[in-house]
Amino acid sequence: xxxxxxxxxxxxxxxxxxxxxxxxxxxxxxxxxxxxxxxxxxxxxxxxxxxxxxxxxxxxxxxxxxxxxxxxxxxxxxxxxxxxxxxxxxxxxxxxxxxxxxxxxxxxxxxxxxxxxxxxxxxxxxxxxxxxxxxxxxxxxxxxxxxxxxxxxxxxxxxxxxxxxxxxxxxxxxxxxxxxxxxxxxxxxxxxxxxxxxxxxxxxxxxxxxxxxxxxxxxxxxxxxxxxxxxxxxxxxx
Amino acid sequence: xxxxxxxxxxxxxxxxxxxxxxxxxxxxxxxxxxxxxxxxxxxxxxxxxxxxxxxxxxxxxxxxxxxxxxxxxxxxxxxxxxxxxxxxxxxxxxxxxxxxxxxxxxxxxxxxxxxxxxxxxxxxxxxxxxxxxxxxxxxxxxxxxxxxxxxxxxxxxxxxxxxxxxxxxxxxxxxxxxxxxxxxxxxxxxxxxxxxxxxxxxxxxxxxxxxxxxxxxxxxxxxxxxxxxxxxxxxxxxxxxxxxxxxxxxxxxxxxxxxxxxxxxxxxxxxxxxxxxxxxxxxxxxxxxxxxxxxxxxxxxxxxxxxxxxxxxxxxxxxxxxxxxxxxxxxxxxxxxxxxxxxxxxxxxxxxxxxxxxxxxxxxxxxxxxxxxxxxxxxxxxxxxxxxxxxxxxxxxxxxxxxxxxxxxxxxxxxxxxxxxxxxxxxxxxxxxxxxxxxxxxxxxxxxxxxxxxxxxxxxxxxxxxxxxxxxxxxxxxxxxxxxxxxxxxxxxxxxxxxxxxxxxxxxxxxxxxxxxxxxxxxxxxxxxxxxxx
Numbered sequence: 001x002x003x004x005x006x007x008x009x010x011x012x013x014x015x016x017x018x019x020x021x022x023x024x025x026x027x028x029x030x031x032x033x034x035x036x037x038x039x040x041x042x043x044x045x046x047x048x049x050x051x052x053x054x055x056x057x058x059x060x061x062x063x064x065x066x067x068x069x070x071x072x073x074x075x076x077x078x079x080x081x082x083x084x085x086x087x088x089x090x091x092x093x094x095x096x097x098x099x100x101x102x103x104x105x106x107x108x109x110x111x112x113x114x115x116x117x118x119x120x121x122x123x124x125x126x127x128x129x130x131x132x133x134x135x136x137x138x139x140x141x142x143x144x145x146x147x148x149x150x151x152x153x154x155x156x157x158x159x160x161x162x163x164x165x166x167x168x169x170x171x172x173x174x175x176x177x178x179x180x181x182x183x184x185x186x187x188x189x190x191x192x193x194x195x196x197x198x199x200x201x202x203x204x205x206x207x208x209x210x211x212x213x214x215x216x217x218x219x220x221x222x223x224x225x226x227x228x229x230x231x232x233x234x235x236x237x238x
Numbered sequence: 239x240x241x242x243x244x245x246x247x248x249x250x251x252x253x254x255x256x257x258x259x260x261x262x263x264x265x266x267x268x269x270x271x272x273x274x275x276x277x278x279x280x281x282x283x284x285x286x287x288x289x290x291x292x293x294x295x296x297x298x299x300x301x302x303x304x305x306x307x308x309x310x311x312x313x314x315x316x317x318x319x320x321x322x323x324x325x326x327x328x329x330x331x332x333x334x335x336x337x338x339x340x341x342x343x344x345x346x347x348x349x350x351x352x353x354x355x356x357x358x359x360x361x362x363x364x365x366x367x368x369x370x371x372x373x374x375x376x377x378x379x380x381x382x383x384x385x386x387x388x389x390x391x392x393x394x395x396x397x398x399x400x401x402x403x404x405x406x407x408x409x410x411x412x413x414x415x416x417x418x419x420x421x422x423x424x425x426x427x428x429x430x431x432x433x434x435x436x437x438x439x440x441x442x443x444x445x446x447x448x449x450x451x452x453x454x455x456x457x458x459x460x461x462x463x464x465x466x467x468x469x470x471x472x473x474x475x476x477x478x479x480x481x482x483x484x485x486x487x488x489x490x491x492x493x494x495x496x497x498x499x500x501x502x503x504x505x506x507x508x509x510x511x512x513x514x515x516x517x518x519x520x521x522x523x524x525x526x527x528x529x530x531x532x533x534x535x536x537x538x539x540x541x542x543x544x545x546x547x548x549x550x551x552x553x554x555x556x557x558x559x560x561x562x563x564x565x566x567x568x569x570x571x572x573x574x575x576x577x578x579x580x581x582x583x584x585x586x587x588x589x590x591x592x593x594x595x596x597x598x599x600x601x602x603x604x605x606x607x608x609x610x611x612x613x614x615x616x617x618x619x620x621x622x623x624x625x626x627x628x629x630x631x632x633x634x635x636x637x638x639x640x641x642x643x644x645x646x647x648x649x650x651x652x653x654x655x656x657x658x659x660x661x662x663x664x665x666x667x668x669x670x671x672x673x674x675x676x677x678x679x680x681x682x683x684x685x686x687x688x689x690x691x692x693x694x695x696x697x698x699x700x701x702x703x704x705x706x707x708x709x710x711x712x713x714x715x716x717x718x719x720x721x722x723x724x725x726x727x728x729x730x731x732x733x734x735x736x737x738x739x740x741x742x743x744x745x746x747x748x749x750x751x752x753x754x755x756x757x758x759x760x761x762x763x764x765x766x767x768x769x770x771x772x
Contacts, residue, residue, distance in 0.1 A: 043405075046405070046409060048405045048408065048517065072408070072519075073411075073519065074409055074410060075411075078409075079409065080406070080409055082402040084400075084402070085400035085402035088420055088421070088424070091420070099410055099420070103411065103412045103413070103416045103420070104416070
């Protein structure tokens with residue numbers, strides 16, 4: 001179970017307040033209008049944003065029964081993946097993955113094997129020596145996924161990971177993500193704007209509006225919703 | 239047809255204004271080549287000592303400024319909530335327009351024999367030492383100017399690093415060393431060669447600082463040697479020889495700089511330091527805090543304290559006596575006139591050249607390129623060398639001491655020209671690509687176009703450029719010293735004389751007035767011409 005107990009934070013003028021329970025081992029789509037607070041939810045989970053001062057029993061975050069909001073970002077059992085800037089431009093694909101295991105890049109033979117395996121799983125086995133600039137946008141996100149695999153953290157936080165890609169490529173990547181999550185029994189929170197991606201990828205949808213969880217349910221239900229806020233977000237075509 | 243001719247004339251005058259002084263100077267140099275006893279100069283150990291010192295002090299200044307700037311930029315990037323941050327960045331941004339003589343004065347107040355440092359040292363039980371005149375003083379002054387410049391450019395680079403990168407680094411648990419190796423250094427190293435080239439060129443041609451703090455047999459650069467040859471030895475041939483040597487070296491330095499990449503804009507870092515949120519994972523450790531405190535204190539000591547010392551020294555009883563002195567106000571008016579004229583002339587020259595460049599860009603890209611080179615001549619023939627050429631070339635024909643302010647204006651506007659030209663040509667290209675089609679479809683031409691479309695876009699960069707040229711010209715102490723006569727004073731010259739004649743109180747008041755003039759010119763012109771900020 002992934003649980004946020006009345007986690008509050010204010011950024012500028014805007015107030016965010018999340019009270020949320022999500023099953024583990026599933027992919028959850030996080031949807032909502034721009035600025036509604038989707039990224040803030042992920043940033044709070046990852047520890048990039050600190051919650052406001054807490055009252056006892058409130059503002060706590062749990063993952064699989066363990067309290068995580070007291071941990072530093074690097075100690076939390078999760079891996080983030082952004083729309084871009086996931087890679088270090090001057091490092092090879094291999095080094096970018098190796099960074100996920102040890103930041104001085106000195107790997108044991110066994111760890112080197114892990115990196116090679118991860119590269120195979122994301123379909124980049126023959127590109128280990130390339131630099132990010134020699135890769136396409138989709139390949140770069142594959143590298144980032146590869147690093148998420150070698151980090152072996154149970155929860156993935158993906159903030160519009162494939163929004164910058166073409167529709168066909170986005171579909172491929174979505175499928176790859178789904179396969180990897182199933183193979184490695186990972187949970188994932190995916191911020192996306194595409195209802196189709198959400199349907200293809202996620203069993204659950206969390207809809208955020210004005211800094212709060214507005215609606216939560218299965219992805220099939222989500223598309224059938226008669227809720228005015230959701231209908232306004234999805235538009236007439238869906 | 240009339241329109242075409244009017245800009246032709248405008249551009250033509252600009253070209254003449256840029257090229258005539260240069261041709262006069264070169265002609266003057268060439269007329270002396272037969273008299274000059276080259277082989278004699280070549281053999282003189284003095285010449286080689288001067289050449290060696292020029293390169294040595296510029297190398298040291300560059301290395302020290304850059305290393306300190308890297309440390310300062312990193313500490314500023316880490317300490318987004320440090321209280322003095324705003325003040326420090328503000329001081330850094332105006333340090334560039336502080337007149338050299340004021341920086342020198344501040345450094346003497348701090349490091350001179352009766353300076354604060356020696357007082358502190360004495361209080362601690364040591365004997366006062368004299369270290370400010372010579373290499374140490376020159377380095378302190380060069381660091382005063384170049385540390386802020388470099389630190390701002392580097393800080394801008396650090397602030398351009400994507401927030402995702404910092405988040406990623408905190409998730410990967412990177413240490414401060416890792417951050418430096420994997421994030422900061424890769425982001426900074428690209429700009430270092432050009433930055434080094436720029437600082438080196440500035441230090442290699444910094445005349446006023448070396449004249450005031452150096453000048454002895456051990457600490458003289460080529461430009462100061464030229465000055466001494468003219469003013470003290472009346473040896474024109476030697477001045478010509480040294481000038482040609484300086485042109486050769488400056489050409490070489492420029493060539494090296496261009497091979498390292500496109501020159502960076504030394505004023506591009508306006509508005510740096512606004513990011514409020516530090517996402518870095520390495521801001522909490524005690525060692526990091528101690529390190530940053532030490533670095534920022536050092537930067538304060540090197541840059542802020544000299545300025546504060548100048549202001550403190552200006553608060554004394556000599557106010558009235560100085561302010562009722564007519565000479566001071568004549569000098570003040572002259573400086574103000576020099577500043578405004580230089581800024582305006584520089585703008586007009588640049589505008590004329592840019593119009594020609596715009597016309598040629600379509601058909602003769604090579605000619606458009608040549609325009610840029612024409613405007614950058616001052617980088618190869620530095621101000622003091624150009625002034626030397628003019629001095630020698632004009633002396634037989636006119637009373638050079640009577641026209642000194644005009645020469646000061648001309649040389650200062652040429653100094654601002656490379657920057658002015660780049661600012662204008664970049665802005666013009668943008669206006670052109672954004673609005674050419676729209677303007678022709680709406681039939682907006684000529685004056686209407688200038689007034690309605692171009693000015694609102696151009697005024698910001700023009701305002702900043704003119705503010706800088708004006709402030710720098712107000713503080714100029716190169717050309718004016720060479721052409722200086724007792725009758726025609728400027729504030730920096732007056733300040734220089736008072737500094738030399740031990741009128742401490744009068745010097746203090748003059749310094750505050752000069753500093754005030756430069757800063758006011760800079761801030762007012764930037765605001766007034768640049769227009770309201772968004």
